Amino acid sequence: MKANLKILILEDNQSDADLIHRELKRSGMNFISEIVQTREEFENALQNFSPDIILSDYSLPSFDADTAFRIKQIKLPNIPFIIVSGIIGEEKAVELIKNGVTDFAPKDKLFTLSQKIIRALKESEEWKEKIFIAEKLEMQAADLIIANKELVFQNDEKENRAFELNLANKELAFQNDEKENRAAELILANIELAFQNDEKENRAAELIIANIELAFQNEEKEKRAADLLILSKTLKAQQEELRRINTELNEKAELLIDQEEKVRIINQDLMQLNQELEERVASRTKALAESEIRFRNMMETIPQIAWTNTDEGEITFCNQRWFDYTALDINETREGGWQAVIHPEDIINAFEEYRLIQQSRDGGEFQIRGKRSDGDYRWHLVRIMPIKNDEEEVQLWVGTATDIHELRLLQQQKDDFISIASHELKTPVTSLKASLQLLDRMKDNPSSSMLPALIGQANKSLQKVSVLIEDILNASKVNEGQLHLNQKLFVMSDLVDDCCNYLRIEDKYTILIEGDMELQVYADADRLSQIVINFVNNAIKYAPDSKEIRIKIEKVLDMAKVSVSDEGQGISNDKLCHLFDRYYRVDESGAQYSGLGLGLYISSEIIKKHKGQIGVESELGKGSTFWVTLPLS
Numbered sequence: 001m002k003a004n005l006k007i008l009i010l011e012d013n014q015s016d017a018d019l020i021h022r023e024l025k026r027s028g029m030n031f032i033s034e035i036v037q038t039r040e041e042f043e044n045a046l047q048n049f050s051p052d053i054i055l056s057d058y059s060l061p062s063f064d065a066d067t068a069f070r071i072k073q074i075k076l077p078n079i080p081f082i083i084v085s086g087i088i089g090e091e092k093a094v095e096l097i098k099n100g101v102t103d104f105a106p107k108d109k110l111f112t113l114s115q116k117i118i119r120a121l122k123e124s125e126e127w128k129e130k131i132f133i134a135e136k137l138e139m140q141a142a143d144l145i146i147a148n149k150e151l152v153f154q155n156d157e158k159e160n161r162a163f164e165l166n167l168a169n170k171e172l173a174f175q176n177d178e179k180e181n182r183a184a185e186l187i188l189a190n191i192e193l194a195f196q197n198d199e200k201e202n203r204a205a206e207l208i209i210a211n212i213e214l215a216f217q218n219e220e221k222e223k224r225a226a227d228l229l230i231l232s233k234t235l236k237a238q239q240e241e242l243r244r245i246n247t248e249l250n251e252k253a254e255l256l257i258d259q260e261e262k263v264r265i266i267n268q269d270l271m272q273l274n275q276e277l278e279e280r281v282a283s284r285t286k287a288l289a290e291s292e293i294r295f296r297n298m299m300e301t302i303p304q305i306a307w308t309n310t311d312e313g314e315i316t317f318c319n320q321r322w323f324d325y326t327a328l329d330i331n332e333t334r335e336g337g338w339q340a341v342i343h344p345e346d347i348i349n350a351f352e353e354y355r356l357i358q359q360s361r362d363g364g365e366f367q368i369r370g371k372r373s374d375g376d377y378r379w380h381l382v383r384i385m386p387i388k389n390d391e392e393e394v395q396l397w398v399g400t401a402t403d404i405h406e407l408r409l410l411q412q413q414k415d416d417f418i419s420i421a422s423h424e425l426k427t428p429v430t431s432l433k434a435s436l437q438l439l440d441r442m443k444d445n446p447s448s449s450m451l452p453a454l455i456g457q458a459n460k461s462l463q464k465v466s467v468l469i470e471d472i473l474n475a476s477k478v479n480e481g482q483l484h485l486n487q488k489l490f491v492m493s494d495l496v497d498d499c500c501n502y503l504r505i506e507d508k509y510t511i512l513i514e515g516d517m518e519l520q521v522y523a524d525a526d527r528l529s530q531i532v533i534n535f536v537n538n539a540i541k542y543a544p545d546s547k548e549i550r551i552k553i554e555k556v557l558d559m560a561k562v563s564v565s566d567e568g569q570g571i572s573n574d575k576l577c578h579l580f581d582r583y584y585r586v587d588e589s590g591a592q593y594s595g596l597g598l599g600l601y602i603s604s605e606i607i608k609k610h611k612g613q614i615g616v617e618s619e620l621g622k623g624s625t626f627w628v629t630l631p632l633s
Contacts, residue, residue, distance in 0.1 A: 005031035005121075008051035010068055011084075012037045012060045019110060020055065020084065027114035028331055039063050039071070046075050053117055053124075058085035069101055078128060080120035084113065111296065119285065130274065137267060144260060154249070158242055165235055172228050179221050305380070305401040311358070311394050327373035343369035343377050350382075357384050361394055370401065378405035485524040485609055489633070492553050492560055493517040495525055499532040500551070508547065509540065515553035521560045521630045527606045528630070534599040535564035535626045543568025543623065556629065559612065563627040570620040579616055580604040603628075 007024075011017040017035050024031060034049045036042045037060060045051065054072060056065045065083050072081055083096060086107035093104035102120045105113045200207070299306045299319045308317045315334050323329065328337045342350055346368040353366035363385035369377040380401040387396040436458060493513060500511045521528075532551075539549050543566035550565045571579070580600050607614040607628050618624035 005029065005053070005117075006049060006051045007031050007033040007117075008042075008045050008049055008054045009033055009035045010037070010042055010054065010056035010060070010063070010065070011035060012057065016057070016084075016107060019107070020113065023110040024114055024117075026329060027111075029114055029117070037063070039067065042068055043071060043075075046072065051076075051079060053080045053082065053121060055082050055084050055113075055117075058083050058088050065096070065101075069096075069099075073100065078124060080117075080124050082113075082116060082120060084110075109293070112293065115292070137263075140263075144256065144263070158245055158249075161242070165238060168235075172231065176225060176228055179224070302400070304403075307399050309397050309399070311397065316396070325370070325372055341371050343371065345369075353382075354384065358397075361386060367404070378403055379408040380404060485527060487522055487524050487610075489520055489522050490525055491517075492519050492521050492562060495529055496532055496551055496553065496562070499529050500536065503536070503540075503549075510548045511536075512548065512550045513553070514550065516555055517553065519553055519555055519560050520632065522633050523610055523630050524606075527609075531603040531606060531628060532562065532564070534603055538599070538626065539564055539566035539568070539624075542566070542571075546623070555632070558632060559629040560632055561627055561629045563625050565623060565625040567623040570622055571616070571618040571624055572620060576616060576618060580614065 009017055009020060011020070014035075021033065034045050034051070036045050039062070042063070054068075056068050058065045065085075069081050072079060080102040081100075082103045082105060083093070083101055084105045084107060088096075088104075097104060102123070103116045105116055296317075296319075299317070302319075303321075305321045305325060306319045307315060307322060309315045315338070318330065318333055322333070326333075326338075326341050328341075339347065350366065350368050353364070357364040363383070365381060365383040367379060367381055370380050371377050381404045382399060382401050384397055384399045386394045387398060389395050439455070439458070493516075496513055500513075503509050503511055536549060536551075539546070546567040548567065550563075552561075552563045552565070554561050554563075580603075604614050607630075610630055612628055612630045614626075614628045616624060616626050
């Protein structure tokens with residue numbers, strides 16, 4: 001393909017023209033272009049711009065692709081003409097191609113345009129080469145015809161010369177016959193003179209002289225006869241040479257006729273072979289185009305990043321998700337930019353895994369971290385499979401990268417949860433076991449003063465185990481969609497007061513309940529109690545030095561709002577968005593922050609079931625306020 005391809009674009013919509021520009025640039029094509037809209041501009045561009053290929057919209061306000069194609073066929077018949085349109089169907093496109101249009105590209109599939117341009121230019125060059133060969137064959141045939149005519153002319157010349165020589169030979173023979181007749185007459189006269197010798201003695205001398213002269217003349221005739229014989233032999237030799245030359249000319253003429261027939265047969269065979277090749281190329285091109293379209297559509301519709309590369313590692317295709325994720329273009333990707341996407345800690349392992357997969361020739365998978373366009377690294381599962389031919393030789397490698405970042409985090413949270421749950425359950429169970437062992441030793445002395453304390457400790461440990469198990473069961477119900485509500489109308493302040501009784505009994509914290517003490521809500525009292533207790537316990541857990549907990553009940557529009565505030569150290573902004581995630585804990589260090597990280601997650605799901613909202617407001621050094629809103633009816 002030419003280094004600076006000239007592309008003439010017939011398009012009245014600037015946005016569509018820009019889309020075509022971007023698609024061709026993205027495909028790596030080096031070109032210059034001119035955009036026209038009217039017939040006058042189009043004809044001027046054909047003459048002055050001299051394009052290598054024409055891309056035309058089908059319908060324009062004052063012009064159309066059919067007219068443009070006819071104009072192009074008159075002025076530049078060998079230039080490819082591709083229609084780029086989004087309004088004509090496949091039947092119309094096939095009709096246009098049958099009428100001579102090179103190809104058709106839908107505007108919603110512009111990714112195929114670059115390949116169709118390359119194919120059209122290649123077919124144009126092949127057609128020009130075929131025309132050149134045909135013209136060359138015609139010139140050679142014309143030269144052969146001219147040479148044959150010259151040989152025929154030369155043969156006619158030689159036949160004319162032979163005819164002239166034959167006439168001369170006949171004339172010499174006629175003269176020889178005349179001389180022989182004259183000699184016979186002289187002999188007769190000599191005999192007559194001999195008979196008259198006696199009578200004409202006075203004329204004897206004259207007769208002798210005449211006889212001598214006749215003898216001399218006879219010798220001359222004999223010489224001339226010998227010369228005529230030599231000339232006749234020469235003429236016969238020349239006639240033989242002429243016959244030989246005529247034979248050679250006839251043989252050459254027959255050879256030329258045979259060669260012409262062979263050339264005609266070869267031309268017919270070449271035309272038939274060319275037609276078969278064109279049909280096979282067209283069929284193969286169509287099949288390849290359809291296969292390529294199906295493959296690209298499949299690769300573009302899957303949710304994963306996908307690409308193909310050769311056995312040598314050269315990248316041949318990337319789907320749009322790769323470009324969206326990395327913000328790289330195809331040239332940057334092929335020039336090694338993909339290596340910058342892989343996390344530095346994973347790149348050596350990625351190369352080693354790829355090498356092992358390539359050696360196995362059976363495909364495989366591994367996990368790496370890939371950098372997104374915003375700079376964040378996310379875990380991906382990379383799968384690579386080979387495409388083989390009938391001889392089991394690898395033709396291409398197809399790779400996909402599935403985003404498993406959330407799955408990895410969830411797996412990590414699950415592992416952390418199991419570890420935390422084991423630790424959280426182990427502590428109260430160990431305490432319960434110790435209390436039971438002491439009670440077992442004291443069963444024979446039930447009056448011991450330690451008995452109530454041990455029983456109380458055992459009950460606290462059992463209560464902690466019950467709470468942990470309840471949290472796990474509630475989380476399981478939420479996941480399975482089996483968290484059912486028993487909603488009824490009740491006074492919110494009564495429920496809050498009941499939830500805080502256990503704190504008043506301990507007499508360690510001051511509970512301030514304020515706001516609308518008569519406000520009623522329509523909710524599941526047991527589930528809402530679970531939320532309030534969780535909020536209060538979190539206030540105690542994360543603000544141990546704050547002995548005052550404020551609970552506010554108020555009406556906001558058509559919703560009831562309950563807020564629990566503490567004066568603890570507060571929560572940083574980067575952690576607020578994760579507070580209601582499953583298994584999330586603000587600080588996993590320190591015994592005072594025990595728990596499974598399920599309380600706020602379960603509370604959030606309960607509020608969603610009530611069609612309410614849950615949230616938190618916090619400022620470092622000043623404390624936190626957790627709140628929920630519920631429907632009044």
